[in-house]
Amino acid sequence: MTTQLQELGYIVSAVLFIIGLKLMSAQSTARRGNAISAVGMLLAVVVTLMQRGLEFHWIAVGLVAGSLLGTVMAMRVKMTAMPEMVALFNGFGGLASLFVAWAEYDFRPGMTAATAAPTILAILVGGVTFTGSFVAFAKLAEWMPGKPLLFRGQLPLNIVLLLVSLVAATLFSMAPESSVLWLWAAIALGLLLGVLLVIPIGGADMPVVISLLNSYSGIAACAAGFIISNTVLIVSGALVGASGIILTQIMCKAMNRSLSNVLFGGVGAGVGGTGTDLQGEPRPISTGDAYYVLESASSILIVPGYGMAVAQAQHVVKELAEILENNGAEVRFAIHAVAGRMPGHMNVLLAEADVPYEQLAETNDVNPLMPSVDVVLVIGANDVVNPAAREDKSSPLYGMPIINVDQARTVIVMKRSMKAGFAGVDNPLFVAPNARMLFGDAKQTLQALVGEFKSASA
Amino acid sequence: MLLIFVFILSIFLGFELINKVPSQLHTPLMSGSNAISGITIVGALVAAGHTENSVFATALGVFAIVLATINVVGGYVVTDRMLRMFQSKKKQP
Numbered sequence: 001m002t003t004q005l006q007e008l009g010y011i012v013s014a015v016l017f018i019i020g021l022k023l024m025s026a027q028s029t030a031r032r033g034n035a036i037s038a039v040g041m042l043l044a045v046v047v048t049l050m051q052r053g054l055e056f057h058w059i060a061v062g063l064v065a066g067s068l069l070g071t072v073m074a075m076r077v078k079m080t081a082m083p084e085m086v087a088l089f090n091g092f093g094g095l096a097s098l099f100v101a102w103a104e105y106d107f108r109p110g111m112t113a114a115t116a117a118p119t120i121l122a123i124l125v126g127g128v129t130f131t132g133s134f135v136a137f138a139k140l141a142e143w144m145p146g147k148p149l150l151f152r153g154q155l156p157l158n159i160v161l162l163l164v165s166l167v168a169a170t171l172f173s174m175a176p177e178s179s180v181l182w183l184w185a186a187i188a189l190g191l192l193l194g195v196l197l198v199i200p201i202g203g204a205d206m207p208v209v210i211s212l213l214n215s216y217s218g219i220a221a222c223a224a225g226f227i228i229s230n231t232v233l234i235v236s237g238a239l240v241g242a243s244g245i246i247l248t249q250i251m252c253k254a255m256n257r258s259l260s261n262v263l264f265g266g267v268g269a270g271v272g273g274t275g276t277d278l279q280g281e282p283r284p285i286s287t288g289d290a291y292y293v294l295e296s297a298s299s300i301l302i303v304p305g306y307g308m309a310v311a312q313a314q315h316v317v318k319e320l321a322e323i324l325e326n327n328g329a330e331v332r333f334a335i336h337a338v339a340g341r342m343p344g345h346m347n348v349l350l351a352e353a354d355v356p357y358e359q360l361a362e363t364n365d366v367n368p369l370m371p372s373v374d375v376v377l378v379i380g381a382n383d384v385v386n387p388a389a390r391e392d393k394s395s396p397l398y399g400m401p402i403i404n405v406d407q408a409r410t411v412i413v414m415k416r417s418m419k420a421g422f423a424g425v426d427n428p429l430f431v432a433p434n435a436r437m438l439f440g441d442a443k444q445t446l447q448a449l450v451g452e453f454k455s456a457s458a
Numbered sequence: 459m460l461l462i463f464v465f466i467l468s469i470f471l472g473f474e475l476i477n478k479v480p481s482q483l484h485t486p487l488m489s490g491s492n493a494i495s496g497i498t499i500v501g502a503l504v505a506a507g508h509t510e511n512s513v514f515a516t517a518l519g520v521f522a523i524v525l526a527t528i529n530v531v532g533g534y535v536v537t538d539r540m541l542r543m544f545q546s547k548k549k550q551p
Contacts, residue, residue, distance in 0.1 A: 017494055018471065024487050025479040031541040034490050038534040041497065048500045054507030062506060062520045066527020073528070074535035079543075085536060086489050089496075093529040097498045099522035103505035106515040214492055221498040226461060228504060233497050234461055235468045240495040242472025247488060250481075337481055344484030351482075351543040362481065 009047030010232040016040030017236050021243070027357075044232050079352045080309045083342040084140035087133045087210055090217050094129025097122050097220035098187070104227050105176070105183060116176035118226035120169040120186050126220040127190020128197065133213050135198040136206060140341055146203030155264055158196055165189045201263065203306075204383050206341045208251045208262045215244020247343050254337035256399045285436035287445060290412055291452035293436075297374035297410075299330045301366060303403055304346050305339050307380010307415065311442035317379060318353040320446055323453045329374075333359050334366040334403050336384035363403050373408040378429075380414060380442050386427045411435040414442050486540045493533025499526035 017040045023033025049059070070089075077085045101122035105111060111119070138144045168189065172182035201209050218240025225233025252259050285293075294300065302321060308314060321331045333355060335346045350360065366373075378385055387406045388395035405411050406429050413435060429435055438445055479487050499522075505511070506519025 018475065021472075021475045021487075021491065021494075024490055025476065025483065027480070027483065027544060030483055030486060031538065031545055034486070034534060034537045034541055037490060037494060041494070041499075041530055041534070044497060044500055045503065048503045049507075051504065051507075053509060054503070055509045056507065058516060058520045059503055059507050059523060062502070062523030063527055066524040067531045069524070070528040070530070070532030071535055074532040074539065077536065079540075082485065082489075082536070082540070085532075086485075086492055089489070089529045089532050089536075090492050092525040093492065093495045093498060096496070096502055096522040096526035096529065099518045099525070100498055100501035100505055103511070103515040103518035103522065104501070106518070107505075107508065107511045211488065214488055214495070217492065217495040221495050222465065224498050224501045226465075228501055229461060230500060231461065231464055233500055234465050236494050236497040238465050238468035239472040239475070240491045242469050243476040243487065243491045246473060246476045247484060250484075335481070342485055343488055344482055344486075347482035348485045348540055348543070351540070354543075357482070360482065 003050075006047050006050060007231075009043060009050075010230070013040045013044040013047065014232050014235040016043065017239060021239060078312070079314075079349055080312050081141070082348060083206065083210060083340070083345060084137045086342060087137040087140060087213070090210070090213055091130045091133030091137065093217040094126045094133060094213075094220050096126075097217070097224045098126030098130065098190070100224045101126065101227060102183070102187070104224075109177075111176040113173050113176070115227055116173040117169070118223040119176070120172045120183070122220050122223035122227065123183065123186050124165055124169060124190040124193075125216050125223060127187060128194040129213055129216040129220055131191045131194030132198045132209075132216070133194075135195055136209055136213060139198075139203060140206060148202045149199040154196070154200060158193070161189060161193055161196065165193065197263065203341065204338070205255075205262050207338050207343050207345070208248055208255075208259070210342050211244050211247035211251055212259075213244075215241050215248060218242075218244055251338055251343055254401065256401060280431035282430045282437045283435070285412065285438050287438070287448040287452060290436070290438050291449055291456075293375055293410060293412065294324060294329075294377070294449070295327065295453070295456070297324075297329055299372065299374050300324055301332050301334050301370075301373045301376045301405070301408065303334045303336075303339075303376060303378045303381050303385055303405060304350070305336075305379065305381025305384060306341060306345075307382075307442050309340055309345065309349060309380070311380065311444075313379065313443040313446055314349040314353040314355075316443055316446040316450060318350070318355050320450050320453075321355065321359070323450060327453070331359060332361050332366065334361050334363065334405075336363055336381070336403055339381055339384050363401055367404050370404050370407040371409075374410065376405040376408040376411045378405060378411060378413045378415075379446070380416075382415070382427055385429055387432075388426070388428055392428070405429065406432050406434070409434065412438050414438045414440070414445055416441065482544075486537050486544070489533055489540070490537040493530055493537060496526045496530035496533060499523065499530055502526050 020037025222237025
């Protein structure tokens with residue numbers, strides 16, 4: 001079916017994906033890399049359309065509708081809503097692979113086992129990707145509670161469903177022609193498993209889940225490639241699958257937890273130990289007093305978290321940081337690898353606000369210098385600065401590398417209320433002797449602080 | 459067999475390519491590779507365009523095209539938006 005010329009086109013397209021991904025791993029070339037990868041995709045589409053005997057009518061409708069919807073969604077989404085957007089796009093990709101596999105089964109008489117196995121795999125993985133991403137989307141967009149949803153027998157149920165899926169897949173592959181029932185069963189099982197696998201995962205673990213689902217969508221595309229014996233699908237699906245797995249590993253390492261602990265641990269559901277009870281009372285501080293503390297500080301560290309994203313406070317954070325620098329203080333931002341809801345979430349928001357790259361630092365860079373920091377400003381971060389992760393063996397967070405803000409001279413914690421973080425774990429930092437709580441919406445509080453500085457200099 | 463060989467090599471290539479990405483590029487990398495996973499659009503085009511297909515298979519194919527195109531176009535546009543922010547920041551030291 002495919003001509004030599006088409007094969008050649010697919011090879012070029014795969015090379016463009018590889019070069020694109022390579023360039024995307026460095027700041028200065030990343031944008032070019034993304035463009036090159038997009039050209040590769042365009043080439044793959046054009047080459048496919050060259051195939052003889054295609055009816056363009058419906059293809060055009062689909063391409064135009066999809067392009068319009070995709071562009072509008074991508075242009076309108078706020079940077080703070082990026083995690084849910086990525087989850088949604090990812091889910092669409094998974095569902096597309098499921099549909100492709102289903103359509104292939106429908107119009108391909110005399111399917112062999114060699115084609116049936118990837119067909120059922122694309123259907124299962126595509127289904128899991130679709131509903132899993134959708135649940136992740138709903139949790140991130142706060143359409144449903146971010147807390148883990150657990151019920152008795154959840155893990156055994158998932159294992160049984162997984163085994164049934166494998167049985168269905170095997171039976172289908174052995175006799176694809178007469179096994180349409182197994183195909184339907186696989187569709188239902190995949191969709192169900194996606195929901196069940198993601199509902200027990202808490203909001204704070206979302207960076208891991210999103211990376212993993214990203215990997216699944218690659219695997220589904222790869223399986224679809226095996227059905228139609230198309231190398232470009234196999235190569236690019238495998239690349240995405242591998243990159244998703246790597247990001248998943250990096251995220252797990254940043255939390256010092258195993259993947260199975262993230263997937264099945266249900267951290268934050270309030271079951272099991274939530275750590276030792278807090279000793280002491282939180283000490284609130286007023287905006288006015290916080291101004292005096294910041295005004296006299298010469299070294300300041302800002303630790304942003306999901307709260308900054310929710311309040312959309314990144315621009316006013318940048319404004320405050322500039323004022324503090326002009327006031328003579330050294331200002332840095334400490335970014336924990338799993339702060340926020342997707343890998344690199346905080347970096348995107350601070351880049352949007354034009355915070356200079358040189359001011360950003362990672363956990364390992366700032367921790368040794370912590371005792372010499374005058375004031376740490378924690379903006380809507382919680383679990384990543386929880387000292388219980390270092391000290392309290394009964395805490396579910398125990399062992400996770402954190403930003404040791406409690407070792408600074410003064411810590412000002414901006415927070416909406418005394419509620420526990422997304423992991424649902426109490427934070428002894430809030431009652432530490434050197435910590436002050438600045439309650440309220442992060443954006444409003446920061447604006448008030450900026451106002452204090454401005455009226456003082458006027 | 460040859461396809462499996464290609465598959466295995468691609469996995470290794472993927473690991474090598476992505477392994478040393480700085481953490482600040484994690485989000486664009488994820489959404490960029492997410493766009494690549496929309497390559498399933500190639501399968502969708504074939505499924506929707508074959509004239510001898512049943513109405514059902516064509517419908518599945520068209521839905522697949524719409525979904526995969528959203529994934530591809532949206533993914534690339536959103537990634538470019540993010541990377542543009544990273545760049546504009548570099549130009550004004």
